[in-house]
Amino acid sequence: MRRRLIDAGRVGRALTTGLRGASGQDRVQRRRALLRFGALAAVLVLVLSVVGPVLAQAQDGNPYTTTDPKSPEGGMIQGLYRLIFWMGVVVFVFVQFLIVYTAMRFKRRRNQNTRPNQVHGHRTLEITWTVIPAIVLLIIAVPTISTIYSTYAASDDTEGATVVEVYGKQWWWEFHYPGMGPVDAQGNPTDLITANEVRVPEDQKVVFKLYSNNVIHSFWIPEMTGHMDVIPGHERRLSFTPETSGTYYGECAEFCGVAHAWMRFIVKVQPRADFDTWTTAMNQPPGAATAAYSRNGDVASAPTAFGRCLQCHAITGVPNAAQAGIAADPTSYSAGPNLTLLGCRDALAAGLLENTPENLAVWLLNPGHVKEGNYMYAVDSGIKNQGEEGALSPDDVNYLVAYLESLKPEGGCPENGTANGNMNVDALADNAAPVSTPAPATPAATPVGGTPVATGGAAPTGPVMLEGYDIGWTQKELTVPVGGTIDMYNSGVLEHNFAVEGYNDATPVDLPTGGEHVMWTVPADLPPGTYTFYCTVPGHRAAGMEGTITITAP
Numbered sequence: 001m002r003r004r005l006i007d008a009g010r011v012g013r014a015l016t017t018g019l020r021g022a023s024g025q026d027r028v029q030r031r032r033a034l035l036r037f038g039a040l041a042a043v044l045v046l047v048l049s050v051v052g053p054v055l056a057q058a059q060d061g062n063p064y065t066t067t068d069p070k071s072p073e074g075g076m077i078q079g080l081y082r083l084i085f086w087m088g089v090v091v092f093v094f095v096q097f098l099i100v101y102t103a104m105r106f107k108r109r110r111n112q113n114t115r116p117n118q119v120h121g122h123r124t125l126e127i128t129w130t131v132i133p134a135i136v137l138l139i140i141a142v143p144t145i146s147t148i149y150s151t152y153a154a155s156d157d158t159e160g161a162t163v164v165e166v167y168g169k170q171w172w173w174e175f176h177y178p179g180m181g182p183v184d185a186q187g188n189p190t191d192l193i194t195a196n197e198v199r200v201p202e203d204q205k206v207v208f209k210l211y212s213n214n215v216i217h218s219f220w221i222p223e224m225t226g227h228m229d230v231i232p233g234h235e236r237r238l239s240f241t242p243e244t245s246g247t248y249y250g251e252c253a254e255f256c257g258v259a260h261a262w263m264r265f266i267v268k269v270q271p272r273a274d275f276d277t278w279t280t281a282m283n284q285p286p287g288a289a290t291a292a293y294s295r296n297g298d299v300a301s302a303p304t305a306f307g308r309c310l311q312c313h314a315i316t317g318v319p320n321a322a323q324a325g326i327a328a329d330p331t332s333y334s335a336g337p338n339l340t341l342l343g344c345r346d347a348l349a350a351g352l353l354e355n356t357p358e359n360l361a362v363w364l365l366n367p368g369h370v371k372e373g374n375y376m377y378a379v380d381s382g383i384k385n386q387g388e389e390g391a392l393s394p395d396d397v398n399y400l401v402a403y404l405e406s407l408k409p410e411g412g413c414p415e416n417g418t419a420n421g422n423m424n425v426d427a428l429a430d431n432a433a434p435v436s437t438p439a440p441a442t443p444a445a446t447p448v449g450g451t452p453v454a455t456g457g458a459a460p461t462g463p464v465m466l467e468g469y470d471i472g473w474t475q476k477e478l479t480v481p482v483g484g485t486i487d488m489y490n491s492g493v494l495e496h497n498f499a500v501e502g503y504n505d506a507t508p509v510d511l512p513t514g515g516e517h518v519m520w521t522v523p524a525d526l527p528p529g530t531y532t533f534y535c536t537v538p539g540h541r542a543a544g545m546e547g548t549i550t551i552t553a554p
């Protein structure tokens with residue numbers, strides 16, 4: 001510090017008093033040196049001024065660029081960067097000039113054998129170089145603080161905005177549009193829920209409310225605006241007005257565990273009409289194409305192969321036990337991405353793979369290889385890699401691929417938006433390391449998992465069949481006489497229980513996995529009448545595992 005002051009004093013003195021007492025030879029040498037320095041500086045400035053714009057240009061069109069914002073809010077932040085950058089350039093050039101000039105001007109000469117005069121301090125200079133940085137900081141601080149406050153204020157005001165609740169998961173994103181989902185049994189609108197692909201209308205403010213029930217994530221759409229941390233126990237907000245229709249890419253910007261780098265998402269900005277078409281489609285059950293893969297041709301009944309998926313994954317119009325949002329237990333597998341209209345999405349596994357039948361098969365065959373650490377693979381009842389116990393059979397995978405890719409609305413996918421930039425999902429498929437990739441499935445004439453044996457109704461001469469699957473009963477209406485037999489079995493991978501409401505709720509009939517048949521005789525103390533039967537496993541009744549049983553006189 002002391003030395004700097006001494007040197008600075010010398011510079012100051014020289015600058016304020018000018019060249020004095022230097023010999024003619026010295027002057028010529030110095031002039032040459034300054035000339036060389038000047039030429040060098042000119043070349044440097046030239047190179048910077050050419051390379052800078054070229055680099056910036058190369059960034060435009062890059063899906064993760066921040067230099068070409070597509071919203072006014074992004075523009076404000078970019079404006080701050082530009083201000084700071086150019087002020088930085090001025091300071092840099094000025095300081096570099098002073099350093100080089102001083103070094104050359106005051107270096108020790110060959111014929112100089114005495115130590116130069118040591119000067120301590122220079123009041124004018126010291127005041128100057130305290131005041132200039134203070135002014136520089138002030139110029140930066142005023143617009144920065146005003147930008148911070150105006151963006152916060154904008155995200156607090158949801159008037160006229162599209163509100164999207166975002167739940168950061170490990171390692172994917174869930175999006176809720178409050179009140180825009182299907183109407184529930186009580187007539188109340190529910191949330192429209194989707195995952196890893198969020199759509200917003202063009203030229204309308206969107207307010208993202210950010211939540212997490214696990215670890216800290218950070219929600220970032222680089223082309224739109226800055227990122228915002230997603231903190232458990234807090235509601236954070238981020239808002240902007242997307243100005244240009246197109247497809248944009250987002251990612252998690254806070255290290256959040258094994259698959260943090262694969263926690264990406266797609267943002268589709270669409271004209272209002274296209275957005276409305278999409279929300280309407282999202283609220284419909286799967287289209288007729290899906291029926292070919294469903295149980296008994298009923299789109300509301302997922303195929304048997306999908307049974308275990310239903311515990312974690314929801315599809316609008318298909319009963320399931322999956323939980324969503326904060327309600328979903330972050331440490332259990334019972335919370336996976338909503339798969340409604342999966343056939344229309346661009347990417348799989350949170351932006352890791354392009355959505356093609358081949359990639360979907362790779363993902364289902366070896367989820368742990370494709371995306372290390374993912375919960376679908378990691379948990380006990382999860383889907384294992386091929387060769388491990390609990391893995392899906394290749395036949396089931398084929399069937400699931402066909403079923404999932406068929407999840408499109410009647411008349412095809414809603415307007416998808418124009419691609420803007422390239423997420424380069426193709427290249428990422430190399431990461432998949434597939435063991436074997438089956439050909440895409442063809443529709444099966446009958447559902448996999450066995451044709452239902454009986455459809456209920458009166459069966460006076462033999463036992464009445466009742467099949468439980470994941471998650472539902474194949475027969476919804478049973479008629480059995482007192483003393484008659486119900487032949488039950490479970491074709492799913494989850495445990496189910498059978499109970500007649502008000503009769504044996506506490507002592508239900510266990511239906512173990514594995515398809516073992518369990519005979520149940522209607523006891524004499526169950527008087528004739530119509531009852532509700534259901535599965536007592538928590539969540540299963542709500543997912544649709546109930547029906548009516550009519551007990552007739554013996």
Ligand code: CUA
Nearest residue numbers: 217252254256
């Ligand atoms: Cu979530 Cu990183």
